[in-house]
Amino acid sequence: MLSLRFAIPFTPTKTKPKPGLVVQSGWNQTDLLSSLPRRCESYKLQAATADLTDGRGASVVELPEGLSRELMPKHVAVIMDGNGRWARQKGLPASAGHEAGVKSLREMVELCGEWGIQVLTVFAFSTENWIRPKVEVDFLLSLFERALKTEMDSFRKSGIRISVIGDSSKLPASLLGLINEVEETTKNNTRLQLIVAVSYSGKYDVVQACRSIAERAKEGQIQLEDINESLIEQELETNCTDYPYPDLLIRTSGELRVSNFLLWQLAYTELFFAQELWPDFGKEEFVEALSSYQQRQRRYGGRHS
């Protein structure tokens, strides 16, 4: 099996290869591209076109012990549960829990970018969360707005593309404007796509897809018999990415349920339930989840003969 443990800037960068990595000198770009296994096709394409504005570029970072780059999930989804409980345990207000949660998210985004995960979808706010106390809801929305404002520049520079999915009709106008701006500014970034689900529910996603399809059928674009899984997939909000189906879903704080997050898209997703509360979920815990994922045998209803 060809190892990918060599520095891959396809274009010369100022970064030196890290010690311990094998550097294949004397290989030109064509040799490298033609010898990579087919499975890594999308990875090598991405590395070649990554946004390289700050010199961090597409250099390969050494993975933690036991993890394999070839078996990295392309799309990881996370239900960031436990901020409230974390705050209560420490005798702090819920807002402190959510702020700590944002720090956890920032760390995870960085790790995903370094380890070659292409898409990270996070469940920030569910349609069911609207029933929480108004004070908490207002705080969460303003936290989201603040986070977008402060991180917008760093997203742009580090090649992160932001997409927001969910029912935007209930969001304040200022937040909507900011979301549009961030999506527009980062739309050409390719290092990592961060999809934030706000005011989202899996059932709502299917319903809105259904409405779009009904509209198209009404206008004669499609017949009722044409409605199939592929058509629905095209209309789901996850159509903003090339990898709409998460390979791995992580839910923190020990709850063993999906809570109306990405229903359709989770058909074959490997589920990992972590005991830690979201603000306590860090690199070590993420490695554990990825390690569990990499050991699983995925069959999609068929057989490994």
Add this chain to the structure above:
Amino acid sequence: MDGNRRYTKRWKLMQGAGHKVGYSALMSMLKYCYELGVRNVTIYAFSIDNFKRSPEEVQSLMDLMLDKIEELLREESIVNRYGIRVYFSGNLKLLNEPVRLAAERVMLATAKNSKAVLSICVAYTSTNEIVHAVQESCEEKWDEIALLNSSGGYEPDESDHLIKVTDIEKHMYMAFAPDPDIIIRTSGETRLSNFLLWQSANCYLYSPSVLWPEIGFRQFLWAILNFQRIQFYLDKKRKQS
């Protein structure tokens, strides 16, 4: 009910034996459920994805299913003992005729039973179920709009004409049953595999490592105890918010 074939391999049995032992495990499980007062049980018997397997295995599974479905019609079967109404959920047109006809006979024969419900998902995937529900919802809305149009009562901007969650839900194959409280998947795999995606939104997911033919009362009890403990916590949380 995952793990039949791995069980066959582990115990070096004849091809197909795992599925037969799996069937006995299923009968035991059903008895535990109905004895403890669980009113609704749904089993994932055969997925549309399973048609991808070798023709021999698919045929042997179909033969086993036909055999067992016909057994349900007998006097001394479990359905009569516990007054179970049986439903077959899925795209039944994909089944061969003998199996489909047998399924329809059982549904008719048990239609008057009312003590408990057994839903058998065959030729089923959740995504297929949703597609079917979407098709039916679109067709129903169209007919509704056409009718209103002809009577002059149609307002194009009325939000009532938009498809809602309830419209889709009433056209699901599983619409007759309440959402499950617990989903058990054996053999340690922690994924839904296109089973009850829509209905599992708030459901407790339990994935014991035991292979399906080996499942026993112990795992079942553990699932129920955990469910009750979590339910207590969730109800408390709901009252707080």
